[in-house]
Amino acid sequence: MLSLKITGMHCVACALNIDLDLEEVPGVKSAKTNYARQITEVEYDESKTSLEIIKSTIAKTGYQVVD
DSSP, X not given: OEEEEEEOOOSHHHHHHHHHHHTTSTTEXXXXXXXXXXXXXXXXXXXXXXXXXXXXHHHHHTOEEEO
16 A cells, blocks of 8 residues: 655545546556545555556646655
Protein backbone atom coordinates (compact mmCIF):
# COMPACT_ATOMS: atom_id res chain seq x y z
CA MET A 1 0.00 0.00 0.00
CA LEU A 2 1.35 3.37 -1.05
CA SER A 3 0.50 6.48 1.00
CA LEU A 4 0.81 9.89 -0.63
CA LYS A 5 0.37 13.36 0.89
CA ILE A 6 -1.87 15.47 -1.36
CA THR A 7 -2.29 19.25 -1.54
CA GLY A 8 -4.97 21.31 -3.23
CA MET A 9 -8.08 19.49 -2.03
CA HIS A 10 -10.89 21.79 -0.88
CA CYS A 11 -13.68 19.34 -0.07
CA VAL A 12 -14.71 15.69 0.13
CA ALA A 13 -15.67 15.76 -3.57
CA CYS A 14 -12.03 16.51 -4.40
CA ALA A 15 -11.01 13.30 -2.62
CA LEU A 16 -13.64 11.36 -4.54
CA ASN A 17 -12.36 12.76 -7.86
CA ILE A 18 -8.84 11.54 -7.05
CA ASP A 19 -10.13 8.06 -6.18
CA LEU A 20 -12.24 7.78 -9.33
CA ASP A 21 -9.41 8.91 -11.61
CA LEU A 22 -6.86 6.59 -9.99
CA GLU A 23 -9.17 3.60 -10.16
CA GLU A 24 -9.28 4.01 -13.96
CA VAL A 25 -5.50 3.51 -14.20
CA PRO A 26 -4.66 -0.04 -15.32
CA GLY A 27 -2.98 -1.83 -12.42
CA VAL A 28 -4.54 0.26 -9.65
CA LYS A 29 -6.49 -2.11 -7.43
CA SER A 30 -7.87 0.51 -5.04
CA ALA A 31 -7.55 4.17 -4.10
CA LYS A 32 -8.81 5.71 -0.87
CA THR A 33 -8.34 9.41 -0.25
CA ASN A 34 -8.92 10.93 3.17
CA TYR A 35 -9.77 14.61 2.78
CA ALA A 36 -9.29 15.45 6.46
CA ARG A 37 -5.81 13.90 6.54
CA GLN A 38 -4.92 14.97 2.97
CA ILE A 39 -3.66 11.43 2.28
CA THR A 40 -4.30 9.06 -0.61
CA GLU A 41 -3.64 5.36 -0.13
CA VAL A 42 -3.18 3.38 -3.34
CA GLU A 43 -2.90 -0.36 -3.79
CA TYR A 44 -1.46 -1.21 -7.18
CA ASP A 45 0.31 -3.84 -9.25
CA GLU A 46 3.86 -2.62 -9.88
CA SER A 47 4.10 -4.76 -13.02
CA LYS A 48 1.20 -2.82 -14.60
CA THR A 49 1.73 0.76 -13.43
CA SER A 50 4.26 2.92 -11.61
CA LEU A 51 4.51 5.60 -8.96
CA GLU A 52 5.17 8.17 -11.68
CA ILE A 53 1.94 7.27 -13.51
CA ILE A 54 0.01 7.51 -10.24
CA LYS A 55 1.52 10.92 -9.45
CA SER A 56 0.83 12.11 -13.00
CA THR A 57 -2.80 11.00 -12.76
CA ILE A 58 -3.23 12.94 -9.51
CA ALA A 59 -1.63 16.02 -11.10
CA LYS A 60 -3.96 15.79 -14.12
CA THR A 61 -6.88 15.77 -11.68
CA GLY A 62 -5.62 19.15 -10.41
CA TYR A 63 -3.86 18.22 -7.17
CA GLN A 64 -0.25 17.79 -6.13
CA VAL A 65 1.65 15.02 -4.43
CA VAL A 66 4.00 16.29 -1.73
CA ASP A 67 7.34 14.45 -1.78
